[in-house]
Amino acid sequence: MDTAYDMKIEARTTPWSAVICMMLTSFTLVASEFMPVSLLTPIADELAITAGQAGQAISISGFFAVFTALFSNVVLGRFDRRLVVLGYTIVLVASGLIVTLAPNYLVFMIGRALIGISIGGYWSLSTAIIARIASPSDVPKALAMLQGGSALAAVIAAPLGSFLGGLIGWRGAFFIVVPIGAAAFLWQLAVLPRMPGARHGSLGRTFALMANRTFALGMTAMILFFMGQFALSTYLRPFLEDITLLDVNALSLVLLGVGLAGLGGTWLIPGILRSHMGHVLIGFPAFLVIVALALVGLGSFAFATAGLLLLWGLFTTPVPAAWTTWMTRTIPDRLEEGGAWFVALIQFAITSGAFAGGLLFDHVGWWSPFVLTAVTMAASALVALAVARPWARRAMFA
Numbered sequence: 001m002d003t004a005y006d007m008k009i010e011a012r013t014t015p016w017s018a019v020i021c022m023m024l025t026s027f028t029l030v031a032s033e034f035m036p037v038s039l040l041t042p043i044a045d046e047l048a049i050t051a052g053q054a055g056q057a058i059s060i061s062g063f064f065a066v067f068t069a070l071f072s073n074v075v076l077g078r079f080d081r082r083l084v085v086l087g088y089t090i091v092l093v094a095s096g097l098i099v100t101l102a103p104n105y106l107v108f109m110i111g112r113a114l115i116g117i118s119i120g121g122y123w124s125l126s127t128a129i130i131a132r133i134a135s136p137s138d139v140p141k142a143l144a145m146l147q148g149g150s151a152l153a154a155v156i157a158a159p160l161g162s163f164l165g166g167l168i169g170w171r172g173a174f175f176i177v178v179p180i181g182a183a184a185f186l187w188q189l190a191v192l193p194r195m196p197g198a199r200h201g202s203l204g205r206t207f208a209l210m211a212n213r214t215f216a217l218g219m220t221a222m223i224l225f226f227m228g229q230f231a232l233s234t235y236l237r238p239f240l241e242d243i244t245l246l247d248v249n250a251l252s253l254v255l256l257g258v259g260l261a262g263l264g265g266t267w268l269i270p271g272i273l274r275s276h277m278g279h280v281l282i283g284f285p286a287f288l289v290i291v292a293l294a295l296v297g298l299g300s301f302a303f304a305t306a307g308l309l310l311l312w313g314l315f316t317t318p319v320p321a322a323w324t325t326w327m328t329r330t331i332p333d334r335l336e337e338g339g340a341w342f343v344a345l346i347q348f349a350i351t352s353g354a355f356a357g358g359l360l361f362d363h364v365g366w367w368s369p370f371v372l373t374a375v376t377m378a379a380s381a382l383v384a385l386a387v388a389r390p391w392a393r394r395a396m397f398a
Contacts, residue, residue, distance in 0.1 A: 014138040021187040022126060023149035025089060028184055029119050030153035032092065032177045033061055035161045036112075039170040046170070047105050057112045062347050064116025069124040069343035072117075073336050074206065081129055081195040085122065086188055092118040093181040100175040123343040127324045128335035132195055140325045141270035147321040148266040155259030159252070206337045214387050215331055215338065219345055221383035222323050225285050226349035228376035229316050231357030231369045232292060236309070243299045243366055254306050261310045262317030269318035273325050280322045281388035284315045286381040291315070292373040299367075320346075326388060 036043065036057040044054040076084050091114050098111030126146055134142040164173035210216050240246045240254060272280060291308050298304040327338045353376075360368035 014134045014142060015191065015193070017187075018133055018191045018193070019130065019142045019145055021184065021191050022129065023145050024180075024187065025085075025092075025122065025184045026126065026146055026149035027153045028177055028180050029092060029115070029122060030150040031157045031160070032096065032115050032174075033058070033119055034154065034157040035174060035177075039161050039165045039173060042165055042170045043108075047102070047108060049105050053105065057109065060109055061112050061116035061119065062351060064113045065120035065123075066344045066347045068117045068120030069340045069347075070206065072121045073124060073340055076121075076197070077336070078197045080197060081125060081132075082188070082192045084197075085125060085129070085192065086185060088118045088121045089181060089185045089188060091115075091121075093178055093185065096174055096176075096178040096181060100171045100178070120343055120347075124339040125336060127327060127339045127342065129195065130324075131328045131332070131335055133193065137274075139328055140273040140321070143324045143328075144266050144270045144273075144318065144321040147318070147324070148263065150320075151259070151262050151266050151317050155256070155263065159256075206340055209331070209334055209337045209341065212331075215341075217383055217387045218323070218326060218330065219341055221281070221285075221380045221387070222342075223345050223349045224376045224380035224383065225319060226346055227353035227356070228285070228288070228292075228373040228380065229319075230350045230353035231360075231376065232295075232312075232373040233316075234354040234357055235361050235366075235369055238361070239295075239299065239366055240305070244302055244305045245300075246302060250302070254309060257306065258309050258313035261313035265314045265316075265318040266321060269321055273322060277322060277325060277329070278384075278388045280318070281326060281384040282381050284319055284322070285377040285384070288312065288315055288377045289374045289381070292370045292377065296367045296370045330387075 036054065040054040043057070044050060047054070095111045095114035095118060098114065099108055102108035102111055127143065130142045130146060131139055161170075161173050164176060210219075236255065236258075237251065240251045246254065269280070291312050295305060295308050295312075298308065324342065327335060327342065331338045356372060357369035360372060
């Protein structure tokens with residue numbers, strides 16, 4: 001396909017094949033990012049390293065994702081965005097091949113660094129691309145589909161990795177992303193239109209975006225939300241094993257239910273965002289304060305805990321789509337810079353939330369990450385109140 005996208009002409013019909021293609025790419029990227037979670041032991045055994053060293057496969061991908069998100073659009077700002085996305089998909093495929101064939105730990109980590117580059121670069125552009133190719137009325141639905149791909153991957157990456165690892169080995173599990181990534185590349189080649197790059201890009205322009213009070217407050221609310229989410233989510237398994245006393249089968253069923261509830265949330269959210277975006281950004285974290293505190297009080301009751309966690313999945317998973325939709329309405333002409341901050345700050349929030357939650361879990365008590373989550377969710381709702389009220393949807397940049 002050699003269709004060019006003219007930014008002066010509003011899209012009348014959303015090219016859903018291109019949106020679905022981007023959803024497949026997001027699924028593959030997130031699945032690749034979290035695949036090591038369930039494969040640490042066989043990776044460590046074969047490469048003669050510790051489980052902790054194997055776990056750094058996730059840390060290094062996160063580091064390179066942040067770095068790429070902030071700096072890649074400066075370096076590649078003038079290039080056709082279609083070519084840039086195709087390039088990041090090639091990096092994804094290369095990462096899968098390098099990890100699969102890695103003879104030692106150094107080569108393995110190089111492969112993991114490449115997946116971080118692909119993740120950071122792709123996600124920093126994805127919101128801007130969706131906003132350019134989708135008709136205005138379809139943007140919330142298209143963004144929800146994009147996030148749905150990552151949500152599905154987050155649900156199945158660990159169990160799929162574990163299953164494939166036992167069936168074809170950890171190298172075979174990582175190799176699975178290669179043909180999927182190649183298929184995504186060919187699909188992108190066929191359906192993505194040409195999208196001219198920006199006339200100019202600079203690191204100063206990216207960092208200057210934070211000088212806008214509305215955007216900065218929005219990103220602060222988003223950071224607080226994700227810190228709270230991962231302070232709790234990261235330690236669900238020990239909570240369910242030690243406090244709720246679930247066996248492995250019941251625990252797996254509950255975690256699957258959380259993921260499926262999240263997918264349901266991404267399916268429902270587009271219609272809500274069209275007219276109630278402010279209510280989502282304020283109300284969802286406020287409601288999750290109640291859920292987090294209720295889990296502290298009812299954590300020993302299996303059915304109550306399962307029900308609360310289903311609500312947790314339903315109300316947390318759609319929030320990324322809500323914040324990306326907010327960005328399309330708040331900074332419509334600065335979405336690539338906004339996307340860079342979005343990716344970098346989420347990675348920071350996830351790391352910070354998981355780290356703080358772990359310290360509290362080990363040194364204060366199992367209940368303390370839940371209280372931290374309640375505090376950060378409440379703070380997120382209060383900050384969002386300043387920027388995401390239902391009547392505050394106009395663009396803040398001329």
